[in-house]
Amino acid sequence: xxxxxxxxxxxxxxxxxxxxxxxxxxxxxxxxxxxxxxxxxxxxxxxxxxxxxxxxxxxxxxxxxxxxxxxxxxxxxxxxxxxxxxxxxxxxxxxxxxxxxxxxxxxxxxxxxxxxxxxxxxxxxxxxxxxxxxxxxxxxxxxxxxxxxxxxxxxxxxxxxxxxxxxxxxxxxxxxxxxxxxxxxxxxxxxxxxxxxxxxxxxxxxxxxxxxxxxxxxxxxxxxxxxxxxxxxxxxxxxxxxxxxxxxxxxxxxxxxxxxxxxxxxxxxxxxxxxxxxxxxxxxxxxxxxxxxxxxxxxxxxxxxxxxxxxxxxxxxxxxxxxxxxxxxxxxxxxxxxxxxxxxxx
DNA sequence: TATTCGTGGTC
DNA sequence: TGACCAAGAAT
Numbered sequence: 389x390x391x392x393x394x395x396x397x398x399x400x401x402x403x404x405x406x407x408x409x410x411x412x413x414x415x416x417x418x419x420x421x422x423x424x425x426x427x428x429x430x431x432x433x434x435x436x437x438x439x440x441x442x443x444x445x446x447x448x449x450x451x452x453x454x455x456x457x458x459x460x461x462x463x464x465x466x467x468x469x470x471x472x473x474x475x476x477x478x479x480x481x482x483x484x485x486x487x488x489x490x491x492x493x494x495x496x497x498x499x500x501x502x503x504x505x506x507x508x509x510x511x512x513x514x515x516x517x518x519x520x521x522x523x524x525x526x527x528x529x530x531x532x533x534x535x536x537x538x539x540x541x542x543x544x545x546x547x548x549x550x551x552x553x554x555x556x557x558x559x560x561x562x563x564x565x566x567x568x569x570x571x572x573x574x575x576x577x578x579x580x581x582x583x584x585x586x587x588x589x590x591x592x593x594x595x596x597x598x599x600x601x602x603x604x605x606x607x608x609x610x611x612x613x614x615x616x617x618x619x620x621x622x623x624x625x626x627x628x629x630x631x632x633x634x635x636x637x638x639x640x641x642x643x644x645x646x647x648x649x650x651x652x653x654x655x656x657x658x659x660x661x662x663x664x665x666x667x668x669x670x671x672x673x674x675x676x677x678x679x680x681x682x683x684x685x686x687x688x689x690x691x692x693x694x695x696x697x698x699x700x701x702x703x704x705x706x707x708x709x710x711x712x713x714x715x716x717x718x719x720x721x722x723x724x725x726x727x728x729x730x731x732x733x734x
Numbered sequence: 735t736a737t738t739c740g741t742g743g744t745c
Numbered sequence: 746t747g748a749c750c751a752a753g754a755a756t
Contacts, residue, residue, distance in 0.1 A: 424752040431742065431751085465740025468755075502754045522752045542735070569752055578750060579745065606749090609736075636756090638739065687740055722741065 391532070391591070392559035398587050399567030402574065404429075407436060409566075414488040414513040415446045418498075421505045422469050429573075435464050447486060449477035458641060458719035465722075467642060472500030492518045503549070511561035519552035520565045521545075524572025529555075530604035531576060534593035538607040610689070616653055617694040619645040619724075620664065621678070621731070624702055627709040630718060638687065643718040645696075653682065653693065673701040678731070685723045696727055 389397075403409070406429065408420035419439050423432040438460050443449040449457070454474050461470035476498040480488060489495045491514065495506035503521070510516035519525075526539040526548055533551070537544040556564055575582050583595050594600045622629045622645075630643045648662050656675060659665075678696035685692040710718075715728060 421752065426739090426751055426753055427741080428743070428751050463741075465742085466753085468739065469753090472754085500754070504753055508752070520752075523750075524752070566752090573752085608749090610748095611737095636738090640739090685740095689738060 390558070391555055391588075392564050394587050395567040395571055396560060396563050398571060398575075399563055403566065403570055404574075407433070407440075412513050414490070414509055416440060417509050417512050418488070418501075418505075419473075421508050422473050422500060423464070425469060425505070426466060427464065431464070435461070443477075446477050446480050446488065449474065450481040454641065455719065459717070462642075462719045463722055463725065467639060469500055471641065472498075475499050476501070490514050492516055508565065511565045515561055517553075517556050517559075517561045519549070519556040519561075520569065521549050521552050522569060524569045524576075525552055526604050527578065528568055528572045528576045528588075531594035531600055532588055532592045534597060534599060534603070536603065536605045539604045540606050613690045615690050615692050616650045616682075617692050618648040618650060618654065618659060619694065619696045619727070620648065620699060621645050621696055621727075622699045622701065622704055622707070623712075624700070624704055626713075627704065627711055628715070629704065629707045630710050630715070630720075638690070639721045641719075643720050644724050653695070656697075659697065668706060670699060670701045671703045673699050675699050678727075683723070683726075692723065694723060696731075 406420075408416050411417065420432075420436055423435050423439070439449075442460055443452060452474065454471060457470050457474045458467060461467060464470075479498065480486060489498065490510075492506045492510040495501055495509050496503070498506075501509075507518035507520045510518045511520065529535065529548055529551055530537075530539065535547070535551075537547055539545070539548060571588075575586055576588075581600060583589055583592070583600060586592070586595075589595055594603050620629075629646060631646055633639050633642050633644060646664065648659065648664050650658075650662075656677065660675070676698045678698050679694075682693040682695055685694055712732070715732075720728070
């Protein structure tokens, strides 16, 4: 039996029951695909529920503010996804008269929609034969056909896309694309794949050559930077100070306490010499280090060594103030959220 | 085109 | 426990 047919049959009997699979509405499929980029289904489920309930149509999403959308995205990470989702919703409503794009080519024009997502929506909603290539597909194909070309090299990306595109030619695109992804997630897993009961085992070259654990091949070029964050938590009992992050780095457009970044851990004396305290005078202030041991927040490319400094003062000048009771209205990074959860109970 | 963008799970 | 991975995309 052909490759695609085995997967389609397997899918018929083993597919997962996921909320967006009850729909062919491109708006819902789009939401699910953006939420699931680089994200496990279990982690995305609650967010899918919130977004479909809070923004039942693309118009509702377009009418919301970015702050509102980011608040609902809080905790999921890769926040450009939320900003692009909101931007593209407005683009669809304003430029496309609310009509969702219906082809791979047009879907690609949406911010935040790349080759994978355009292929997924085009195949699932419009039956277009565009093969998805995600982490699951790389794994299944590299093993079954024993391909050791690095999946994150330009040649590898092109090669796997072309192979996937060949394999979908005689298939039902909607079912086949979801089949190979489910199969990769449930059977041909990164670790401990269940080769003993695998329906593709007979033709799997990597299994025959005992190469399963070494495929797929990925070039690793990850260097982690250490950064040192000092958050200034100003507190007069009722009010505090938070700022919106600008620029193009992490957590763009999320909120945080005023931040002093240093190139190494600093003590109180050194911290107080920073420009921040030259620009802002605190009368009768009392400063205390909240966490003597740094919280090390680990991101993919950076380790953030974080200290929270509490400034108790009755006189806060030259700041925009935020009431503690309203602090939960703002979208904050997980790191700040964790701090708030601890701090407000004290 | 190499780098950057979060958070959580797995072993 | 640190390395790897997760329905990738933008720059």
